[in-house]
Amino acid sequence: MEDSLxxxxxxxxxxxxxxxxxxxxxxxxxxxxxxLQEVPRHPFSGHRVAEFARRCGLMWSGxxxxxxxxxxxxxxxxxxxxxxxxxxxxxxxxxxRGYALASVxxxxxxxxxxxxxxLSLDADERARHIGAVxxxxxxxxxxxxxxxxxxxxxxxxxxSLAGRLRPVTEPAPTFTARHPRHRLDVIFAGGxxxxxxxxxxxxxxxxxxxxSDHLPVWTDLDVQALRRPLRxx
Numbered sequence: 001m002e003d004s005l006x007x008x009x010x011x012x013x014x015x016x017x018x019x020x021x022x023x024x025x026x027x028x029x030x031x032x033x034x035x036l037q038e039v040p041r042h043p044f045s046g047h048r049v050a051e052f053a054r055r056c057g058l059m060w061s062g063x064x065x066x067x068x069x070x071x072x073x074x075x076x077x078x079x080x081x082x083x084x085x086x087x088x089x090x091x092x093x094x095x096x097r098g099y100a101l102a103s104v105x106x107x108x109x110x111x112x113x114x115x116x117x118x119l120s121l122d123a124d125e126r127a128r129h130i131g132a133v134x135x136x137x138x139x140x141x142x143x144x145x146x147x148x149x150x151x152x153x154x155x156x157x158x159x160s161l162a163g164r165l166r167p168v169t170e171p172a173p174t175f176t177a178r179h180p181r182h183r184l185d186v187i188f189a190g191g192x193x194x195x196x197x198x199x200x201x202x203x204x205x206x207x208x209x210x211x212s213d214h215l216p217v218w219t220d221l222d223v224q225a226l227r228r229p230l231r232x233x
Contacts, residue, residue: 003227004196005078005106006030007114008218009146009169009187011037012211014069015048022211023055029201029218033104034058034073035116035146035187041069041096061102068098070116070147078104081111086136088129090120097125099133099147109226112193113137117147119157127156134164142191142226148184148214158186165190169217170198178209185217192225 008031012022026034034056040048046062049071053060058073059080067085074080082103090097097120105111117133119126126149137143145165149157161167165188173180189195199220208215 002106003109003222003224005032005104005112005221005223006218007033007035007144007146007187007221008216009035009037009116009148009185010212010216011118011148011185011214012039012052013213014038014040015052017212018207018210019052019055021207023052024207025203025211025216026056026058028203029216030075031058031218032075032078032106033102033114033144035100035114036071036073037116037118037148038069039064039071041065041067064100066096066098067100068096068118070098070100070118072100072102072114072116074102074104078106080104088132090125095120097129105226106223108228109223110142110228112142112144112221112223112226114144115146117145117149119148119150121150123151123156126151127160130157130160134160140191142189142193142223144187144189144193144221146187146217149186150184152183161188168195168219168221174215174217176213177211177215178213180215185214187217187219189219189221194222194225196220196222
């Protein structure tokens with residue numbers, strides 16, 4: 001649909017599992033925007049991320065160093081006006097954390113800011129980092145924040161997000177892929193974005209378990225309100 005934007009989020013566990021299975025899962029979901037967590041982040045790993053994007057049939061802006069293993073892939077259906085990766089402050093010798101940000105739009109529409117996050121295992125750090133992410137973004141306008149929060153609805157980071165945005169993915173557990181019990185992966189959206197009815201995708205369970213220890217999530221957003229007015233002749 002010309003006014004529908006499909007956004008997905010997927011923790012791919014550093015592509016340590018069955019990469020072909022993970023790419024197959026993504027192709028089946030067919031997102032316009034894919035927020036990734038735990039992509040390889042060691043030096044010279046960009047070629048692995050680029051190859052994964054190719055296998056998914058998606059495009060990648062590159063240069064994800066400092067993002068804590070987060071990045072964003074996009075389909076040819078959307079225009080990318082800006083893409084960058086930002087570092088978040090962590091104590092010395094602690095795991096690197098960051099986030100990816102892209103400004104995307106469908107033809108004839110104004111842009112939506114999309115953020116991919118992977119929050120810490122430490123509750124205080126999660127709350128601090130999501131505050132920094134939200135503080136770095138424009139206070140209004142269409143916004144999507146997606147990723148692995150490493151906490152559920154009772155967490156402070158979740159509450160901070162819910163104070164500005166609303167969860168727009170199905171309330172189902174996403175971790176572990178083999179025995180899902182915890183809803184860690186979620187997409188939030190705000191501004192003039194309407195959530196369309198969830199459209200299930202027939203995903204093979206064996207492939208899901210082979211691909212990652214997380215399950216992917218996705219949502220379809222109605223961006224009709226972002227249509228640019230037609231110019232008068």
